[in-house]
Amino acid sequence: MNLKSFSRARAVHLMLVYTGGCNGCDIEIVNCVLSPKFDVEQYKVFLTWNPREADVLLVSGPVTRFNEEPLKKIYEAIPEPKAVVAAGSCALMGGVYKNIHGDIPSEEIMGPVENIIPVDAKVPGCAVRPEDLISGVVAALPKLLEAD
Amino acid sequence: MTEDKRPIKQEIIETEVSMGTVHPAALEPYRVRLFVEDEIVKDAEITVGVNHRGIERIMEGLPVEKANALTEKVCGICSNAHIWNSVLTAEKGLGIEIPQRANYIRVIVEELERLHSHCLYLAHGSEVLGHETFSMRAFYLRETAMELLRMIGGNRVQYGASIIGGVRPRCELNEMRLQKIADGMDTFEKGILDFADRFSSDPIVMSRIEGIGVISQKQAKELEVTGPCLRSTGLAQDLRTVMKEYEDFDFEVITQDDGDVKSNILMRVLEVPESIKIIRQAIKNLPKGPIIDRSWEMFDCDTIKSYIEVPRGTLYHSYGIEDGRVRGSIIRTPSMTNIGAMQLACIGDHITDAQLCIVQCDPCFTCTDRAIEVIKI
Numbered sequence: 180m181n182l183k184s185f186s187r188a189r190a191v192h193l194m195l196v197y198t199g200g201c202n203g204c205d206i207e208i209v210n211c212v213l214s215p216k217f218d219v220e221q222y223k224v225f226l227t228w229n230p231r232e233a234d235v236l237l238v239s240g241p242v243t244r245f246n247e248e249p250l251k252k253i254y255e256a257i258p259e260p261k262a263v264v265a266a267g268s269c270a271l272m273g274g275v276y277k278n279i280h281g282d283i284p285s286e287e288i289m290g291p292v293e294n295i296i297p298v299d300a301k302v303p304g305c306a307v308r309p310e311d312l313i314s315g316v317v318a319a320l321p322k323l324l325e326a327d
Numbered sequence: 328m329t330e331d332k333r334p335i336k337q338e339i340i341e342t343e344v345s346m347g348t349v350h351p352a353a354l355e356p357y358r359v360r361l362f363v364e365d366e367i368v369k370d371a372e373i374t375v376g377v378n379h380r381g382i383e384r385i386m387e388g389l390p391v392e393k394a395n396a397l398t399e400k401v402c403g404i405c406s407n408a409h410i411w412n413s414v415l416t417a418e419k420g421l422g423i424e425i426p427q428r429a430n431y432i433r434v435i436v437e438e439l440e441r442l443h444s445h446c447l448y449l450a451h452g453s454e455v456l457g458h459e460t461f462s463m464r465a466f467y468l469r470e471t472a473m474e475l476l477r478m479i480g481g482n483r484v485q486y487g488a489s490i491i492g493g494v495r496p497r498c499e500l501n502e503m504r505l506q507k508i509a510d511g512m513d514t515f516e517k518g519i520l521d522f523a524d525r526f527s528s529d530p531i532v533m534s535r536i537e538g539i540g541v542i543s544q545k546q547a548k549e550l551e552v553t554g555p556c557l558r559s560t561g562l563a564q565d566l567r568t569v570m571k572e573y574e575d576f577d578f579e580v581i582t583q584d585d586g587d588v589k590s591n592i593l594m595r596v597l598e599v600p601e602s603i604k605i606i607r608q609a610i611k612n613l614p615k616g617p618i619i620d621r622s623w624e625m626f627d628c629d630t631i632k633s634y635i636e637v638p639r640g641t642l643y644h645s646y647g648i649e650d651g652r653v654r655g656s657i658i659r660t661p662s663m664t665n666i667g668a669m670q671l672a673c674i675g676d677h678i679t680d681a682q683l684c685i686v687q688c689d690p691c692f693t694c695t696d697r698a699i700e701v702i703k704i
Contacts (some may be wrong), residue, residue: 199380210469215466217462282389
């Protein structure tokens with residue numbers, strides 16, 4: 180482990196972007212970090228809302244029409260190296276909002292997160308369980324730590 | 328009696344501070360424009376619509392059972408409230424009498440949801456006012472309710488307890504589960520009393536939240552504010568007192584006088600013991616018998632309307648049924664009516680308190696993004 184990855188591993192900053200889901204996944208993600216039961220802050224993983232200091236981008240929700248541009252901008256604002264984790268079934272495949280065969284499908288959904296930005300790890304679940312989410316973020320970390 | 332707040336309309340706006348739609352200070356995407364003069368907010372404007380997914384449009388033409396399950400996805404915080412009201416709407420139209428035991432289980436799930444929603448409010452509010460320790464304590468307390476909901480429904484957020492005719496068989500409460508809920512309530516009561524004691528005796532926090540974000544009772548009535556936000560201005564209005572689902576239960580409607588952030592926070596803290604009281608009564612008097620009645624028939628109905636009291640206020644669902652399919656669905660969530668209060672609460676306060684003034688009305692902009700028509704009266 181070189182010096183860079185050593186120091187990166189000691190301050191992993193998660194940024195949560197919320198693109199129009201039902202709030203369930205977001206509360207669970209915040210719960211992971213702030214709730215004393217899961218408390219990933221003890222492993223030096225912090226939640227931030229500033230893209231400039233983020234390392235891992237957590238995206239939840241199907242991307243609605245108005246959220247597409249901000250999501251791209253936020254992705255570009257994060258410095259390299261960066262990893263993207265899509266959390267929840269909406270972020271993976273559009274969830275129930277994409278098309279569940281009603282008379283009129285919704286036109287607001289711009290598709291899963293994969294269509295807009297590259298995704299490194301996918302966490303399924305509706306809503307995601309905090310345990311799954313933590314393991315998903317851990318699975319995406321090697322990309323961050325092994326980069327130059 | 329506090330005086331009314333009016334936005335000052337001027338020709339030239341001195342400074343405009345706009346936040347959003349994605350902003351570090353706000354968890355959910357929404358846009359707020361604050362018109363500021365000497366760091367005092369003179370007018371505020373909140374715009375929603377970023378999260379619009381068109382649930383009502385997706386519901387159009389779905390089978391009623393499927394549409395009910397879909398309404399749960401309107402909101403991840405008060406998910407049971409949506410599915411409950413949607414099922415109640417169908418039951419009202421089709422004239423279904425549900426077993427008494429099913430009704431009790433629904434009430435238990437709804438009150439557990441109220442507990443976790445209020446704890447989330449306390450956690451979010453504490454974080455916005457800058458006290459992370461209180462926020463963590465409230466999140467820890469909330470875990471008790473979340474674990475109980477996971478035990479009943481099998482999932483932490485979307486538990487889908489209600490279906491037409493009763494509750495799902497997996498939500499049956501046996502002796503072991505009832506004992507666990509009873510134990511959880513003891514833990515929760517102790518935790519919330521500790522929290523309330525610590526919170527209200529903290530002079531720094533109290534001086535931070537006292538007297539800001541005031542909404543007068545007259546204006547709250549004018550704006551059709553609902554839920555704890557209205558009750559914190561001193562008006563005892565709670566739909567649970569008239570709902571037939573709650574007629575077996577004995578509880579008090581809590582009110583506070585001032586309508587500021589302090590009364591709003593204390594309001595939620597004081598509502599928690601009342602919910603615990605309802606759950607204890609439900610556990611004690613839980614009737615025996617089946618939890619689902621499947622002997623109902625589908626027929627066409629005109630528009631059916633249903634109102635219930637959810638953690639944030641009054642929730643309204645309406646739809647018609649044609650060939651077993653949903654037609655013309657309308658959902659109005661409590662945060663929709665509370666937006667006016669959020670805008671007014673900011674006026675006259677320092678700009679650093681503006682976010683706190685918005686959060687005091689317990690916003691859930693995810694539920695709020697519905698297609699609406701604004702009617703001028």
